[in-house]
Amino acid sequence: MTRRLFRPEEDSGVVGVRSAAYGFVGNVIMEMVAGEGMGEANVARFKALTESALAASGAANRQDFLPFYGFSISAGSCSRRLAGIAKDRNDFGQGIVDGFRRRHRSSPPERRTVVGDLLRLQKSLPELYGDDVIRTVCLSLLQAGTDTSASTIEWAMALLLNNPDVLKKAKAEIDSIVGTSRLLQESDLAGLPYLRCIITETLRQYPPAPHLVLHEALQDCMIAGHDVSCGTMVLIDVYSMQRDPLVWEDLRSSCQRGSRVSKPTKGNG
Structure with a gap:
């Protein structure tokens, strides 16, 4: 990745940090998962699948907030798009599992990997470790780790340059x-x-992720001065909390004085 950023292939001398970071992180995770890198073609394919799923589903399911939306034509179209994307993702995940089997049909892998360990468990517990479980684990690791890590690398480099x-x-x-x-x-x-x-x-x-995944209130409670009923979906705004002066002002002052800092308790829920 460093060489790619230092010597861009384009004549303009400009290189996309996000794409370089995404490819780098994707290959690191795939090495851990299956013992080999993704390659540029598979990186581009998985990135397209991820972006398509996010675009089709949005940050939250509108039907959860507007039940009548589930009967609309556009909602049905969205569901069909998501079904198609899900099939493509499953095909991608199954390709990882099948590729590992082909590479190690005659000889065991030299080092442990996620797929290798799960396939060994499959031999003794096939009802618990089917291919559907293995490919779901692989896709979850790639989905959760690739875009988030690439985004953090991009922001860190941008902040340092500025x-x-x-x-x-x-x-x-x-x-x-x-x-x-x-x-x-x-x-x-x-x-x-x-x-x-x-x-x-x-x-x-x-x-x-600027918001944590949706959580459901397990009992009636109060959040930031608002009564929240049991069963209500709660979306935590991490981005705003981490920029709230009420949380960080005392912490910043304490750090400047070099004193011991206690965990901040104030915030906007």
């Missing part, structure tokens, strides 16, 4: 701890507190 003083301090820390003769390794992170703070601050300002 804050050159921070970038200069991060570079100085890496040069002093890691040196200039090798690339940074995961084991180096323990000695790079400033870099870890950059990552944490990126996640605070631009969380991968």
Whole structure:
């Protein structure tokens, strides 16, 4: 990924950070899942499937809030699109499982992978570890990890480029701890507190998902001064909470004084 960003293939010298990060993360996760990278064609295919599903379903199901919407023509059309996308996703996931079987039909894999472990369990417990379960696990890991990680990488790089003083301090820390003769390794992170703070601050300002997945109130309760009945769907606005001055002002002041900071309790629910 570093080489791709440093030496872009395009004549213009411009490279898309998001696409480079997406391909990088997708290959890392696929190595863990199936023992080999995705390849550019499969990265593009999975990215298209993910974007199509998000576009077809939206941030939330409108039928949950407007029940009559379920009887409309557009809702039926959306359901058909989602069914088609689901089939394509299942085909993609089954391809991962079948490809692993073909590669290791005559010889076992050299290292453990998610698919390899699940296929071993399938031999002893076929009723619990069918191909449908294995491909669902694979797709879940790819879906949850690829777009979120790529987005965070993109935001971190954008924030560093727009804050050159921070970038200069991060570079100085890496040069002093890691040196200039090798690339940074995961084991180096323990000695790079400033870099870890950059990552944490990126996640605070631009969380991968601005809202948590829908939760249901298990009992009558009060949230931010509002009565919420049992069974109500609650959407948590993480983006706003992490930018709320009531949460962060006291924390910021305490950090500047160098005093011990207690966990903030204020916020807007």
